[in-house]
Amino acid sequence: MKLTPIPVGFVPLVDAAPLIVADQMGFAESEGLALDLRSAPSWSALRDMVAFGRVDAAHMLAVVPVAMALGLGGVTTQLSAVSVLSVNGTVIGVGRVLEARLREQGYTFDFHDAAAAGAALAQAARGALVIGAPFPFSMHVELLRYWFAATPLAEAEIEIRTVPPPMMAQALAEGEIDAFCVGEPWGSVAVEGGSGALLLPGKAIWAFAPEKVLAVRTEWAEDEPQLLGRLMRAVWRAQRWLAAPDSHIAAAELLSRKGWLDLPSDVIDRALTGRLTVSPSGDQRHCPGFLDFHAGAASFPWRSQARWIARQLAMRHGLDPAAAADAGAKVFRTDLYRRHMAGVGAELPSASEKVEGAILHPTAVPTQAGRLTLQPDSFFDRRVFDPSA
Amino acid sequence: MTALPPQRRMLHLHGMDAPLTIVVVEQDRDRALAIVDALKDAGDCEVVVIGQSSGLARRIAAHSPDVVLIDIENPTRDMLEELTLASGPLERPVAMFVSGAASGLARQAVEAGISAYVVDGLRPERLKPVLDTAIARFQVFQQMRAELTETRRALEERKVIDRAKGLLIKARGVTEDEAYAILRKAAMDQGRRVADVAEALVTAAGLLS
Numbered sequence: 001m002k003l004t005p006i007p008v009g010f011v012p013l014v015d016a017a018p019l020i021v022a023d024q025m026g027f028a029e030s031e032g033l034a035l036d037l038r039s040a041p042s043w044s045a046l047r048d049m050v051a052f053g054r055v056d057a058a059h060m061l062a063v064v065p066v067a068m069a070l071g072l073g074g075v076t077t078q079l080s081a082v083s084v085l086s087v088n089g090t091v092i093g094v095g096r097v098l099e100a101r102l103r104e105q106g107y108t109f110d111f112h113d114a115a116a117a118g119a120a121l122a123q124a125a126r127g128a129l130v131i132g133a134p135f136p137f138s139m140h141v142e143l144l145r146y147w148f149a150a151t152p153l154a155e156a157e158i159e160i161r162t163v164p165p166p167m168m169a170q171a172l173a174e175g176e177i178d179a180f181c182v183g184e185p186w187g188s189v190a191v192e193g194g195s196g197a198l199l200l201p202g203k204a205i206w207a208f209a210p211e212k213v214l215a216v217r218t219e220w221a222e223d224e225p226q227l228l229g230r231l232m233r234a235v236w237r238a239q240r241w242l243a244a245p246d247s248h249i250a251a252a253e254l255l256s257r258k259g260w261l262d263l264p265s266d267v268i269d270r271a272l273t274g275r276l277t278v279s280p281s282g283d284q285r286h287c288p289g290f291l292d293f294h295a296g297a298a299s300f301p302w303r304s305q306a307r308w309i310a311r312q313l314a315m316r317h318g319l320d321p322a323a324a325a326d327a328g329a330k331v332f333r334t335d336l337y338r339r340h341m342a343g344v345g346a347e348l349p350s351a352s353e354k355v356e357g358a359i360l361h362p363t364a365v366p367t368q369a370g371r372l373t374l375q376p377d378s379f380f381d382r383r384v385f386d387p388s389a
Numbered sequence: 390m391t392a393l394p395p396q397r398r399m400l401h402l403h404g405m406d407a408p409l410t411i412v413v414v415e416q417d418r419d420r421a422l423a424i425v426d427a428l429k430d431a432g433d434c435e436v437v438v439i440g441q442s443s444g445l446a447r448r449i450a451a452h453s454p455d456v457v458l459i460d461i462e463n464p465t466r467d468m469l470e471e472l473t474l475a476s477g478p479l480e481r482p483v484a485m486f487v488s489g490a491a492s493g494l495a496r497q498a499v500e501a502g503i504s505a506y507v508v509d510g511l512r513p514e515r516l517k518p519v520l521d522t523a524i525a526r527f528q529v530f531q532q533m534r535a536e537l538t539e540t541r542r543a544l545e546e547r548k549v550i551d552r553a554k555g556l557l558i559k560a561r562g563v564t565e566d567e568a569y570a571i572l573r574k575a576a577m578d579q580g581r582r583v584a585d586v587a588e589a590l591v592t593a594a595g596l597l598s
Contacts, residue, residue, distance in 0.1 A: 042466045044504070052499045074473045074483065074506060136470045162446070162468045176443055317474065 089291030118151025208377035243294035553587035
């Protein structure tokens with residue numbers, strides 16, 4: 001069979017795994033596709049690659065296409081998030097100075113309780129805190145802001161500074177930043193290099209946060225429905241494969257290779273298994289669901305997730321929250337997901353929006369196809385976001 | 390631009406408009422100088438080069454530039470994103486220039502490996518000569534980069550072929566020329582490149598030893 005080539009962009013991170021696995025494990029090939037995976041040097045470069053048609057699809061920060069729809073950032077080409085590539089998977093870490101102060105205060109680095117971590121960090125801070133995050137439009141920034149607002153950190157003087165992930169550990173070591181929020185493997189790389197300790201997984205703030213999406217130009221999605229469907233199905237099968245515990249070793253091995261992440265597989269393995277080493281002295285913590293590719297219809301692009309993102313952006317950038325939420329919701333394409341994922345075994349919930357933060361325990365929900373148990377999606381402060389409100 | 394008679398063009402570039410301030414983010418000194426020279430030749434502008442990445446957005450804002458140019462491969466580029474926000478460090482937010490007639494220009498820029506950030510309200514006719522110049526310069530860089538990669542690859546292949554020849558000389562007691570002839574024949578028989586056959590031999594020898 002002749003394969004159809006399709007250029008796809010990614011940033012070398014653990015959560016680019018669905019695309020890499022789709023390519024390397026034959027899922028793309030069985031859909032008749034040859035993925036031409038192109039590594040991007042930065043998120044803005046990747047956004048331009050999609051916007052200007054150098055790639056047809058990309059591994060994209062979930063916040064980016066929503067921000068673009070609101071006219072934020074340099075480029076406003078319409079993008080569609082056709083599925084969620086990964087849920088959670090980021091870490092918040094502190095430098096050695098803050099780590100020492102936190103330990104003196106008796107803080108145990110439980111890697112779990114965001115309220116307690118916020119209180120402890122506020123107590124440990126002396127003067128302004130500078131916190132590194134990969135991009136101004138990212139779940140990293142949204143989680144940090146949400147966390148600050150609902151803890152004593154709301155009173156602290158904090159600057160969020162953009163630092164490319166591969167430079168995060170060095171920026172921390174050189175004191176350019178005091179703390180960071182970054183996607184794996186870069187948090188673990190900072191721990192390995194002895195420059196930082198991990199305070200929280202992103203999921204401790206929002207238990208089911210859409211982290212990366214599969215983004216395409218909206219125009220392309222309309223022009224190439226067949227190709228899009230094949231790509232979505234190949235990626236979904238890769239996500240299902242990644243979720244099987246048996247796949248973790250093989251996946252870590254694959255991602256560690258040169259051309260992908262080019263880092264030791266035992267550092268990559270941590271995010272996949274949720275067993276993280278949180279300090280240079282070797283403390284281990286287990287965080288089930290640290291990074292999810294598949295469980296609880298993880299790939300379904302809930303419009304309520306996009307609405308939440310749009311509302312948070314609108315409030316910070318002085319836009320009308322209601323209008324922004326409506327514009328943002330349209331970016332997460334539940335319609336395309338339903339159309340292209342019917343009949344392949346993907347769970348299709350009956351609803352396209354849910355009250356974000358309301359699920360405290362795994363909960364069975366009505367579906368259009370398959371049996372679906374949604375995973376907890378609570379915010380650490382137990383507030384909920386009702387998309388219809 | 391080319392449609393304008395030369396006199397009007399001069400008038401336009403050196404007339405009532407204040408010179409443009411252009412910030413070039415580039416760590417490599419030689420490359421930076423080449424860009425500065427080219428831009429200065431193209432028109433009336435002030436060019437500032439920033440080589441350091443720490444606090445990049447603020448360093449740029451301090452010059453209140455009209456245009457910021459950065460290599461698309463530069464990983465620190467994401468630090469510039471906050472310039473695009475009204476609440477960011479620049480008074481006038483910048484955009485990547487994509488609207489109307491200039492969208493072709495923006496595409497050319499991306500293809501040449503350059504990202505341009507342009508302040509809100511800068512007229513396309515003032516931007517065009519700057520971008521045309523930068524694009525031409527970056528195309529040269531891109532070609533040089535491609536040639537360098539090619540040279541490195543050729544050098545790597547040379548080394549592997551030499552090692553494969555060494556293995557053959559040792560194992561089969563042939564001369565260097567004969568060893569190369571063996572490799573070349575195997576490559577021709579298998580429809581592969583000599584370097585690929587050499588690489589396979591070196592890898593296999595590594596496993597056997």
